[in-house]
Amino acid sequence: MTMNIVFLSPHFPPNWYLFCVRLRNLGANVLGVADEPYELLHPDLRTALTEYYRVSDLHHYDEVLRALGYFTHRYGKIQRVDSLNEYWLETEARLRTDFNIEGPKITDLPGIKRKSEMKRLFTRAQVDVARGILAHSPAQVRAFAVEVGYPLVAKPDVGVGANHTYKITSDAELDAFLSRQPEGFLIEEYVHGVIQTFDGLADRDGEPVFFTSMQYSNGVLEVVNNDDDIYYLTERDIPPDLEQAGRRILKIFNVRERFFHFEFFRTPKGRLVALEVNMRPPGGLSIDMFNYAGNIDLYNAWANVLINHRVSIPPTRLYHVCYAGRKPFRSYALTHEEVLIRFGDCIVHHQPMHPLFHRAMGAYAYLIRSPDRAEVIAIAQEIQRLSVC
Structure with a gap:
């Protein structure tokens, strides 16, 4: 049929x-x-x-x-x-x-839209979370600030990405935030660490037919608020604790016939802290990054999961693929032409990005591929290196 x-x-x-x-x-x-x-x-x-x-x-x-x-x-x-x-x-x-x-x-919807509900389900999945509360009154929020200390993060309980997300570092900044009557905001302790993800595609039975992980150079909150550059890369080896946490979350959220994008913080001491779930592919060119990393076609894999309820994807991750974005107001040491001349053998794709992505991901994107993790990071950093005036 x-x-x-x-x-x-x-x-x-x-x-x-x-x-x-x-x-x-x-x-x-x-x-x-x-x-x-x-x-x-x-x-x-x-x-x-x-x-x-x-x-x-x-x-x-x-x-x-x-x-x-x-x-x-x-x-x-x-x-x-x-x-x-x-x-x-x-x-x-x-x-x-x-x-x-x-x-x-x-x-x-509550479990996949409300961050407070996500935290409850993370706890059920025995995955660590940041301490946090839903803001109901200024007194409650101030008491929480005294308990956990600064900095804090305030973000909408229902929101996309880092939109309307704030880092609060002092009583004065907290007072300014509370003056806006932030009902519906989640207030959390600020977790120091890098973002690691667990990404993939689940079949009809909820089993991941494909999974991988990415690590970010900076947090999206910092990139958006400071208008910085960002790079992030796919990993060839998935940390065992990340895979185990990701699989538990898959079951708790009953993910079926869907892409998933789970975000975590990895602290300097190695603590893995769940941030949020997204029942969709990661944004930007991430699907293309996964395809280049494994010489696969996830567009086709998703279609096969829906139509044929099955798909076979080689488990080998052949390459690291790194996304490096650049913003037009920055003065970079290398021109676009110089980037392609120096690193063209490793750049598998480059393109302008849609304006909606500019703040978080840059206006122009390069995808860098190599089996060597250090090489893709070094190239990304060189692409984003600013000229010295």
Whole structure:
């Protein structure tokens, strides 16, 4: 039976059209819903879509609801709806609930949207977490600050990335934050460490058919707040405690037929602290990084998990792949042309990034590949080295 799969926002992020291409190659009816004019879609996306329903705004749920009603009338039962985008998780869940489509529904959202609920589930999975409270009153927050000390981190209980996330280092900064009446914010101790991730794709039974890990040069909070550069790289060897924690979290959150992106802090003393879960692929060019690291095709793997309920991916991680971003207001020691001349043998891909990614990831990206971890880091640092005035 031909599967009818609705893909929300198939044009963004820009490389997501490849998921639709792979679904169509496997015989699915791929039904797109977005507010982008049809003629502006990538040509390969237009070819992959069985039909496209344009709404005036994807935030208008009544329009999206009508789109699925139209598709159901025209093609029959919808088997899946997805966007692989955290921003549309609630829209997807509402549609699955209203049309009885398999996958996470409205009742499943708290655990994958609310950071406070994530912390509760992390604890159930026997994974360490930062101490934290939901802000209900200034007195409660001030008492917490006295208990754990500065710095603190304040972030929305429901939020994406480092948006509206603040580092608080003094009583004065805390007073300024509390003056904004921050209901719905999670207040946590600041954990010093590097970000490590556990990323992958789970099959229909919840088993990871692919998993890997990345490490970041800086925290996303610091990069966004200071407008710094960032690089991050895939690992060839996954720390055993990270894999064990990741697998426990997979089971507690009942992840099935989905990508996952779990974030942790690794402290200087080796403590592993769970930060948050994301039931989607990591952003930017991360899927492409994983593909280059193992000479695989995760766009196709995800499509196979949905259509055929199985996929075989070689477990070998052949390379480290490092993402290095640059920002236009910085004066770099090497021009773009000099970067390609010096490191072209190791740069497997480079491109401008969408403006929405500029603050966190830079305006221009380079993907650096080598079996040698130290080499990709050295090249990334050289690409981001600033000129001396």
